[in-house]
Amino acid sequence: MFHRLLLLMTYLFATTCLYAQSAKDNNGTIKGTITTSDGKPAPLVTIRIKNARWGDISNEQGVYTIRNVKPGTWTLLVSDLVSIAEEKQINVIAGQATQVDFVLKENAAQLHEVTVSSGNIKKENKSVAKMPLEKLENPQVYSTVSSELLKQQVISNYDDALRNVPGITRTWESTGRAGDGASYFALRGFDAQPSLYNGLPGITSGNPDPADVEEIEVIKGPSGTLFGGSFQSYGGMINTITKKPYYTFGGEVTYNTGSFDLNRITIDINTPLSKKKKIALRLNGAVHSENTFQDAGFKKSFFIAPSFSYEVNSRLSFSVMAEIMQEKRAAPPIFFQSNRDTLLDFKTVQALNLNNRLSFTNNDLTIRNPRFNLQAQMLYKLSSQWKSQTVVSTGRIKSDGIYTYIWDDVPGDKWFQQYFHYENQKTNTLDIQQNFNGDFKIGNMRNRLLVGLDYYHRHVVENSTGWASARNVTPQGEIGYFNPETGEPGPPIDLTMTAIKQLLAPLDSTKTNISNSSYSAYFSNVLNITPALIAMVSLRADYFDSKGDKNNPDDDYSQFAISPKFGIVYQPILNKVSLFANYMNAFINVAPQTVSDADGSNSRVKSFKPEHADQFEYGVKTTLFDGRLTGTVSVYDIKVSDRVMPDALNQHDVTQGGKVGSKGIEFEVSAHPLNGLNIIAGYSHNETKIISGAKDDFYGEPGRSPGGQGPQDLANLWATYRFSNGILKNFGLGFGGNYGGVYKVIDNSITGVFLLPSYTLLNGTVFYNARKFRISLAVNNITNEVYYTGYWSINPQKPRNFSAGFAYKF
Numbered sequence: 001m002f003h004r005l006l007l008l009m010t011y012l013f014a015t016t017c018l019y020a021q022s023a024k025d026n027n028g029t030i031k032g033t034i035t036t037s038d039g040k041p042a043p044l045v046t047i048r049i050k051n052a053r054w055g056d057i058s059n060e061q062g063v064y065t066i067r068n069v070k071p072g073t074w075t076l077l078v079s080d081l082v083s084i085a086e087e088k089q090i091n092v093i094a095g096q097a098t099q100v101d102f103v104l105k106e107n108a109a110q111l112h113e114v115t116v117s118s119g120n121i122k123k124e125n126k127s128v129a130k131m132p133l134e135k136l137e138n139p140q141v142y143s144t145v146s147s148e149l150l151k152q153q154v155i156s157n158y159d160d161a162l163r164n165v166p167g168i169t170r171t172w173e174s175t176g177r178a179g180d181g182a183s184y185f186a187l188r189g190f191d192a193q194p195s196l197y198n199g200l201p202g203i204t205s206g207n208p209d210p211a212d213v214e215e216i217e218v219i220k221g222p223s224g225t226l227f228g229g230s231f232q233s234y235g236g237m238i239n240t241i242t243k244k245p246y247y248t249f250g251g252e253v254t255y256n257t258g259s260f261d262l263n264r265i266t267i268d269i270n271t272p273l274s275k276k277k278k279i280a281l282r283l284n285g286a287v288h289s290e291n292t293f294q295d296a297g298f299k300k301s302f303f304i305a306p307s308f309s310y311e312v313n314s315r316l317s318f319s320v321m322a323e324i325m326q327e328k329r330a331a332p333p334i335f336f337q338s339n340r341d342t343l344l345d346f347k348t349v350q351a352l353n354l355n356n357r358l359s360f361t362n363n364d365l366t367i368r369n370p371r372f373n374l375q376a377q378m379l380y381k382l383s384s385q386w387k388s389q390t391v392v393s394t395g396r397i398k399s400d401g402i403y404t405y406i407w408d409d410v411p412g413d414k415w416f417q418q419y420f421h422y423e424n425q426k427t428n429t430l431d432i433q434q435n436f437n438g439d440f441k442i443g444n445m446r447n448r449l450l451v452g453l454d455y456y457h458r459h460v461v462e463n464s465t466g467w468a469s470a471r472n473v474t475p476q477g478e479i480g481y482f483n484p485e486t487g488e489p490g491p492p493i494d495l496t497m498t499a500i501k502q503l504l505a506p507l508d509s510t511k512t513n514i515s516n517s518s519y520s521a522y523f524s525n526v527l528n529i530t531p532a533l534i535a536m537v538s539l540r541a542d543y544f545d546s547k548g549d550k551n552n553p554d555d556d557y558s559q560f561a562i563s564p565k566f567g568i569v570y571q572p573i574l575n576k577v578s579l580f581a582n583y584m585n586a587f588i589n590v591a592p593q594t595v596s597d598a599d600g601s602n603s604r605v606k607s608f609k610p611e612h613a614d615q616f617e618y619g620v621k622t623t624l625f626d627g628r629l630t631g632t633v634s635v636y637d638i639k640v641s642d643r644v645m646p647d648a649l650n651q652h653d654v655t656q657g658g659k660v661g662s663k664g665i666e667f668e669v670s671a672h673p674l675n676g677l678n679i680i681a682g683y684s685h686n687e688t689k690i691i692s693g694a695k696d697d698f699y700g701e702p703g704r705s706p707g708g709q710g711p712q713d714l715a716n717l718w719a720t721y722r723f724s725n726g727i728l729k730n731f732g733l734g735f736g737g738n739y740g741g742v743y744k745v746i747d748n749s750i751t752g753v754f755l756l757p758s759y760t761l762l763n764g765t766v767f768y769n770a771r772k773f774r775i776s777l778a779v780n781n782i783t784n785e786v787y788y789t790g791y792w793s794i795n796p797q798k799p800r801n802f803s804a805g806f807a808y809k810f
Contacts, residue, residue: 028092030066032100034058034078040248042104046626050075050087055575057627068531078102127199127239128219129524129536130226131437131450136578136621137526139536139567141220141634143167143668143682147213147243152720152734153765154778154803156256156264156288158194158208158216159183162238163738164718165218166682167666168192169710171791174207175331176367178399178425178462181205184791186710188220188235188638189662189688190613195231196239197373198321200393201431201456206327206369208240211266211286212305215241220666221636222586222613225540225565228520229587230456234613234640235662242321245280245309247272251810252774258803261291278311293798294332294359301327315381320374327369332359333404333418334793335475337746337754340698342411344752346475349788354475356786356796360406360418362495367401367423382436389435399423402500406473410484415472417484420500422465430457446528450538454520461514466507470500516546518589524565532574536567536582544589544610554605561587561610581618587611590644595653608656613640631669638662639691646694658700659691662709676722676732683715698748705747708791711758713741722769734765734778745790756794759787774807 030049034042041062048055049066052074056064071094078086090100126132128142135142143165155161159170162185172184182204185192194208194216195201217239224233231237251269256262266286273279285304291297307321337352338344346352373395380388402422409417435452470493472480481490493499524538540563548555567582590608619634643658664686671679688709693700699707718736723729738761746754762783767776784800 026071026094027068028071028094029097030054030069030076030090030092030100031097032064032102034062034064034102034104036104036106044627045078045102045104047076047078047102048626050077055626057575057623076100078104125217127241128217129450129526130199130435130452131448131524131526133448133526135630135632136571136575136623137534137569139534139569139580139582140584141617141619141632141666143218143220145216145218147210147215149680149718150210150213151774151776151805151807152732152767153718153763154256154258154767154776154805155210156258156262156290156803158210158213160780161210161213161216162218164680164716165216166668166716167220167664167684167686167714168218168236169714169740169789171708171710171789171795172334172793173331173795175334175403176206176327176329176369176399176401176423177403178205178423178464179427179460181369181399183207184708185238186235186708187218187238188636188664189686189709190235190638190640191232191708192235192238193232194238194240196227196237197323197393198242198375199227199239200375200391200433201230201395201429202240202323202373202375202393203395203397203427203429204325204369204371205397205399205427206325206329206371207299207301209286209288209301209303209305209323209325211268211303212242212284212323213240214243217241220634221582221584221615221617222638223584224542224561224563224586224613225538225584226522226524228454228456228518228540229542229544229561229563229589229610230458230518232588233586234588234638242305242323243268243282243284243307244319244321245270245282245307247277247280249810252807254774254805254807256803256805259801260293261289262803263290264288280309282307292332292359293801294357294796296359296361296363297330297332298363299327299329301325317379319377319379322375323371323373325369325371327371328366329369330361330363330366331403332361333406334791334795335360335406335416336793337408337416338751338792339408339411340748340751340792342751344746344754345408345411345413347752347754349755349757349794352475352794354794354796355477356788358477360473361404364496365402365404365420365500366497367399367403369397369399371395371397385438385440387437389433389437391431391433391435393429393431393433395429396426398426402497409469414474414478415480415484416474417469418471418473419467419469420504421467422501422504424464425460425462428459431455448526450522450524452522454522455517456520457515457517459515460512462510462512464510465504466509468503468507470495470503511551513550514546514548515550516544516548518542518544532571534569536565536569538565539563542587546589546591555592557592557607559589559608559610561589561612563587576622576624578621579618580621582615584615584617586613590642590656593644593654595650598650598652600652606654608644609642611640611642611644613638615639628672629669630671631667633665633667635665636663643693643700645700646697648694648696658693660688660706661691662686662688674721676724677719678721679717679719681715681717683713685713686710687712696750698751701748704749705744707746710789711741711743711756713739715739718763720765730768730770732765732767732769734767735763737762740787740789743790745794746792754794756788756790759785761785761787772809774805774809776805776807778803 045058058064174183220236254266256264270282288301305323309319311317375393378390432455438449520542522540563585587610596603615638617636623630640660645658647653666684668682720734722732743756763780765778
């Protein structure tokens with residue numbers, strides 16, 4: 001199918017070139033600027049020629065351009081999603097540009113609330129491809145969640161925002177543990193965590209706070225070519241776009257309350273700092289406190305995010321963004337119902353009979369996750385065709401406190417063992433990038449070129465304790481203090497910080513001091529062969545240098561990886577329908593391992609080459625009816641190769657050659673059929689299997705699911721209607737939900753199969769959104785569905801809950 005699509009695009013390219021060459025010199029251009037009633041640029045507004053196929057959508061500066069218009073008298077129509085269309089009659093002259101400007105009836109604030117929540121496919125995106133590209137021009141698939149949608153749904157935590165994105169689901173809540181303590185998501189069958197901020201590394205061991213979120217981008221498919229191999233990106237990446245300063249005074253203060261003692265206050269204040277509107281400051285922050293639906297567990301956090309921008313002149317600008325978080329929580333342990341070596345004692349949720357209201361923890365067993373992220377950027381316009389971007393990003397995180405999990409250490413009875421560990425790890429990162437973006441023509445073909453250099457450094461210092469089992473528990477909450485192997489009684493241990501520290505004190509600690517760096521160069525070129533046909537070619541060269549542990553000079557290693565990316569886009573109906581296909585790549589560096597012969601002799605260190613993921617994808621993107629209906633349908637096939645796996649002939653050795661495959665289809669649509677009515681919907685089907693691996697390896701048995709891939713079928717729907725006139729003006733209603741299919745959370749011939757059942761969640765909101773204030777009420781999981789997610793585990797999810805918010809806007 002992929003090759004047929006390429007042949008079709010080649011044929012269409014040839015015919016389009018002949019047509020374009022004969023027609024281009026005889027046509028004219030219409031261009032202009034669209035502004036709001038208060039004189040500000042109006043982005044994402046539709047402009048079209050009545051009863052013709054030509055049109056455009058204004059960019060972030062309110063500028064539009066309609067090219068290749070036949071000479072003659074035409075009626076130009078401009079409309080957004082809330083106002084009545086305005087018409088102007090114009091005369092187009094061959095070979096000339098006609099200037100036509102429009103002023104809308106709405107002010108900037110009114111237009112912002114509509115356009116941000118609409119998710120218009122014509123909006124230029126600057127981070128997915130690291131250059132300004134409209135969605136129809138980009139051969140890669142991505143989805144976005146706006147800050148306005150978060151307000152409509154009264155969302156107060158980052159994870160819930162992603163329920164609006166097809167093809168992604170959470171498999172593991174944030175634990176705060178060292179290294180990977182953020183929430184885990186399954187994206188196209190592979191792990192994903194929120195690891196990017198504005199396209200740059202922004203690691204976190206806890207929950208990102210939504211107070212500073214302007215937009216969340218879920219970038220689909222292997223993404224190593226532009227973002228490197230420092231993060232898992234086989235199925236895609238989660239990129240958080242933070243709020244930026246603007247040059248008028250404004251903001252809002254919000255208070256949210258709700259189930260499980262939710263109390264949350266957020267601020268968003270923006271102010272210009274100069275009369276010429278060249279300097280601006282924005283401050284976002286949040287104070288958050290919340291318990292859980294279980295018998296113990298809580299989260300408290302303080303978050304502040306100042307950002308600063310300075311436009312020195314028309315060519316030079318600076319911006320700085322910082323995020324400071326203090327977070328403390330008592331996190332319930334992850335419940336593993338298998339030891340991954342022997343037959344499962346309980347093969348169904350009903351047989352396990354887990355009491356989902358039990359936390360198996362105490363609010364005295366806390367973990368802290370302080371973190372700090374800083375980004376600084378300099379933009380310089382070298383010429384009318386070239387721009388320079390210099391960015392520096394640094395981060396610091398810490399995991400400090402108790403982490404615990406429950407594990408079936410000795411199968412064959414009803415008991416599970418609960419293990420405890422004291423985390424003490426610090427991670428510091430530094431990323432420096434220099435990018436050059438060009439937009440120029442070679443002949444009649446437009447080139448948008450990115451050339452970049454990237455240096456990334458990571459330093460991890462750990463001084464954590466070992467692991468100790470404190471007690472035995474049953475899924476129903478019974479507690480036993482005994483040796484699970486011998487049955488010998490043991491002393492009771494309280495779930496307090498003092499008691500657990502005493503338990504862990506005699507254990508040897510893990511002390512490491514590890515640093516590594518990667519040095520990368522990359523380029524990406526988007527070539528407009530014709531206005532309708534676009535080709536993309538990208539390449540990254542990455543050198544990874546690990547200094548290993550400073551205390552062990554023998555564990556240093558280095559690896560080199562090449563990561564290509566290709567894409568092609570053809571628009572059979574310009575600015576309305578886009579056919580696309582892509583090949584994408586990602587890679588992960590693999591650390592050496594110590595191995596030996598089968599008898600344990602000849603101990604040595606074995607090195608490996610990086611793992612690689614390769615994706616082929618094709619599909620269609622559309623924006624129809626003046627932007628009121630947009631959608632994407634895509635089919636993908638991902639293969640991960642060169643995975644390290646056990647050697648079948650030597651238990652003391654490993655080999656490289658494991659393979660995992662992921663195939664699927666995704667569908668996403670955004671519709672605005674009536675003024676005030678917005679609908680988003682999505683569906684995805686994924687099949688992830690191990691293609692090649694070790695038969696006796698729990699993590700790599702051929703023909704089985706690898707774990708953490710999420711349900712095969714996912715669906716999401718959300719519809720909002722806001723009354724624009726009459727007695728109900730400014731009132732709004734929202735309703736939707738999510739579906740997750742049956743999830744094979746454990747799939748192994750030795751242990752057996754454990755299925756998490758399917759679920760359907762229904763959510764609703766009602767709100768009043770006036771010019772100066774907003775009142776909102778949301779109810780989630782209306783039917784009080786009992787459901788679970790997991791990652792080789794069973795993780796209970798929230799029952800019915802509500803949240804209410806009040807915001808004052810200024």
